Amino acid sequence: MSRFCSLIIMGPPGAGKGTQARVISERLGVLHIDCGQVVRKEVASQTEFGLKAKEYMLAGRLVPDELIIGIMLKRLKVADCANGFLLDGFPRTVEQAKGLDNYLSAKDAKLDYIIFLGITERTAIQRLTSRRFCPSCGRVFNILTAPPKVEGVCDNCGREIEQRPDDKPETVIARLKVYELETAPLRNYYKDSEGYLEFDGDKPGEAVTEDVIDAINAGGRCK
Ligand code: AP5
Numbered sequence: 066m067s068r069f070c071s072l073i074i075m076g077p078p079g080a081g082k083g084t085q086a087r088v089i090s091e092r093l094g095v096l097h098i099d100c101g102q103v104v105r106k107e108v109a110s111q112t113e114f115g116l117k118a119k120e121y122m123l124a125g126r127l128v129p130d131e132l133i134i135g136i137m138l139k140r141l142k143v144a145d146c147a148n149g150f151l152l153d154g155f156p157r158t159v160e161q162a163k164g165l166d167n168y169l170s171a172k173d174a175k176l177d178y179i180i181f182l183g184i185t186e187r188t189a190i191q192r193l194t195s196r197r198f199c200p201s202c203g204r205v206f207n208i209l210t211a212p213p214k215v216e217g218v219c220d221n222c223g224r225e226i227e228q229r230p231d232d233k234p235e236t237v238i239a240r241l242k243v244y245e246l247e248t249a250p251l252r253n254y255y256k257d258s259e260g261y262l263e264f265d266g267d268k269p270g271e272a273v274t275e276d277v278i279d280a281i282n283a284g285g286r287c288k
Contacts, residue, residue, distance in 0.1 A: 069174060070095055070149035070287035073156065073165075075251060076182035078240045079189035079196075080266040081273060083205060085182065086153040088274050093287055096145055100154035102203070103140060104128060122231055125239030127157060127247055134164040141168065149177075149287075157248045162255070177286040179255045180277055182266035186241060193237045197226040260286060 070093065074082045083099055090097035104122060107115035114136055118128045127133075137155045140146075156162040169175050184192075195209040199219035206213050206226055213220050231240065255261050262280050266273055281287055 068149075068287075069147075070177050071152075071169065071174060072150070072178040072180060072281075072287070073152045073176060074180040074182065075154075075157075075248070076266055077184055077186075077189050077244045077248075078237065079192040080182035080184045081192075081270060082153045082182060084270055085180075085273055085277060086151050089180075089277055089281075090151040092274075092278055093151070093281070095149040095151050095287075097151050097153060098137075098140060098146075098155075100133070100137060100152065100157070103136060104133075107136070123236070125231055125236040126243055130158055130160040130164070133157075134161055137161075138164065138168050156251065159250055159254050162251055176258070176260060178260040178262060178281055178284065179258060181252060181255075181261070181263045182273065183263060184266040188267050189241060190234070190237055193232045193240075194234050196232055197228055199224050199226050260284060 072089075072093075072095065074086050074089075076082055083101075086097045086099065104115075104118050108119045108122065109115070114132060117132060121128045133155065137152075141150065152165075156165050166175070191209070192207065195207050197206045197208060197213075198204065199206075199222060201224040202219065202221045204219055204221050205211075206219075213226060217225055219226050230236070262277070262284075264273055264276050264280075268276070
């Protein structure tokens, strides 16, 4: 990858955005920016934004557009985004997409790829309620499909793994409803754009990665 390359990855909660974004960003040599992680860090640090965002997250709702657009555009101005970025979880509403488009057009750029991962509701619920993470190094596990070597303990750092508070079944259902209402319309917003790609996220992780990388290589825009 030699020129600025910008990508977004979208899809319902549990589609594998984070899982895929970590591998694909490494393969393409671009920075992975996880919007949910940005929000969780602000919540943990109890910043003014974090204090406002916390109540929305715990209810499975989206943080209001004006707050999230501000924090994400600020993040994109940091020097480590100079080669490009793969945005995971942003934009998540049409308003946010317009905010990102305006930011990129001011730099005379536009999104190179819009990656959409589709999954069934059943898969989403199963994956999210069985997801665990390490509060120390952030590594993600799945007690059904990708468990740690020793039950309940992170392979990297030995910390006890936890469940995200918003991965409890009742919050997962709320997040899926919010997705249908507020984020699903983004597909229409992007579907006629150059670089829009759709994939079956129900497939095993490695197969999804190869599908995405093959399509990006065939498109030739991030070389
Ligand atoms: P965020 O953290 O972004 O949550 P999300 O979009 O609901 O996405 P997830 O992280 O839950 O799912 P994922 O698709 O990344 O799945 P993963 O790869 O981990 O956001 C959290 C909250 O922050 C929001 O609810 C909102 O409040 C706020 N927020 C964030 N961005 C915002 C925005 N732009 N605007 C407003 N508010 C915002 O995979 C899930 C599990 O499945 C894992 O255990 C994994 O191991 C497993 N898995 C993944 N792929 C596969 C596969 N192919 N086969 C088998 N297992 C798999």
